[in-house]
Amino acid sequence: MALLSFFAIIAPVTARISRVPCVVIEILLGMLLGRTLLNLVDMSGAWTSFLFDFGLIYLLFLAGLEIDVKFLRKNAVDSLVIGSASTLVPFAFGYLIGVLLDVDPMILGAIFSTTSVGIVLPAAKEMEESMDDLLSSKKPFSKLLVGATAVSDMGSMLILAFIVQSRSGNPNMIPLMLLSVLLMIPSFKAVRAYSRVVHRIQDLEKKYHFTTRLAMIVMIVFAALAEAMGVHAVVGSFFAGMLVSELTESSEDLLRNLTSFGYALFLPMFFLIAGAKIDLPSALYGGDLLLLPIFLVFSFLGKLGSTYVVAIKRGLEREAALVMGTFMWAKLSLTIAAAEAGLKLGMIDISLYSTLVVFALLTVILTPIMAKALVSKYASFVAEVETVEEVL
Numbered sequence: 001m002a003l004l005s006f007f008a009i010i011a012p013v014t015a016r017i018s019r020v021p022c023v024v025i026e027i028l029l030g031m032l033l034g035r036t037l038l039n040l041v042d043m044s045g046a047w048t049s050f051l052f053d054f055g056l057i058y059l060l061f062l063a064g065l066e067i068d069v070k071f072l073r074k075n076a077v078d079s080l081v082i083g084s085a086s087t088l089v090p091f092a093f094g095y096l097i098g099v100l101l102d103v104d105p106m107i108l109g110a111i112f113s114t115t116s117v118g119i120v121l122p123a124a125k126e127m128e129e130s131m132d133d134l135l136s137s138k139k140p141f142s143k144l145l146v147g148a149t150a151v152s153d154m155g156s157m158l159i160l161a162f163i164v165q166s167r168s169g170n171p172n173m174i175p176l177m178l179l180s181v182l183l184m185i186p187s188f189k190a191v192r193a194y195s196r197v198v199h200r201i202q203d204l205e206k207k208y209h210f211t212t213r214l215a216m217i218v219m220i221v222f223a224a225l226a227e228a229m230g231v232h233a234v235v236g237s238f239f240a241g242m243l244v245s246e247l248t249e250s251s252e253d254l255l256r257n258l259t260s261f262g263y264a265l266f267l268p269m270f271f272l273i274a275g276a277k278i279d280l281p282s283a284l285y286g287g288d289l290l291l292l293p294i295f296l297v298f299s300f301l302g303k304l305g306s307t308y309v310v311a312i313k314r315g316l317e318r319e320a321a322l323v324m325g326t327f328m329w330a331k332l333s334l335t336i337a338a339a340e341a342g343l344k345l346g347m348i349d350i351s352l353y354s355t356l357v358v359f360a361l362l363t364v365i366l367t368p369i370m371a372k373a374l375v376s377k378y379a380s381f382v383a384e385v386e387t388v389e390e391v392l
Contacts, residue, residue, distance in 0.1 A: 008268035030275020041276040055270025060234040061219045064241020067150040083151025085310040087113045090302030107342040112299045114334035115152040161231040212257045215244045278354040286351035303329040330367040335360040
């Protein structure tokens, strides 16, 4: 743990110098320490298992926290249609490729359907002003992108829950899930009521960070309930994050506390250990690494094609639809969660697990580069057109 902590400090410094996303650096450093090279991390150790599992739970909690429920309510139709298409069509692509390549089609379909809101959100904010200046449509590009990504994330979580349930063989899981959905409604109402009266307990807030404690307890309880129902704990933590997002809208301190708690310890540890679990020699020897180009091409085509067609139908410009489809190709947390669930259920081996994590890494690296290139090309084209019009 001390060794991993040292590299957790090295990673952000390296990321700043190299301008490579920090999570990519953390996973690469984990590969250096783990099975791929030095093999210094004991993957069977109790602390290693806890840090990885809790880090994954917290990562999906933060992903749910990023979802703006109020925006989804205001733009429900556009977000739902685009997000659903960009989930179901890639899932079908992944399922078909899985059947053809003799890879578990459900896991591959789930992985193809995922989108990482944690990667999309900062990149979308960075380009928000540029896209708004370039577009003539009144639809807010960045907010719609995040809304569609949120719907895609929720759809992927439900697919993952179904996969885990079908393989774990819990017959009571479907009624329990329906019951839990019904319980979400009063939970949201309770959270909204609490957010209106939280100012009355300022002494508890200042001394004990009461709301932060409450948010953490909600995450842990929802994760425990998900495990009790026979689905992965990350499903519960993700929806707990959506629930707590109602509180963070009225409290920047709460959001700061929750994110800093994760990024201080659990998230860097998780990504370092995820990298340490990767076994590239096994992936090379088993031939699974050769599947990477196929995974990259068909997952990209599934995301881009489905998002592009539906976004245009919903009134977005072609250029905006193209950039949106490219952004939604980014994968990370849910891909690792699905791969981890598949590994534990015996649906995939460590060789394919390693290939899928590398696949997710490549999408994280390539997506911002491709999206920025498209925006720059579009900006240059618009500038040329405006210059010609001024000359005429």
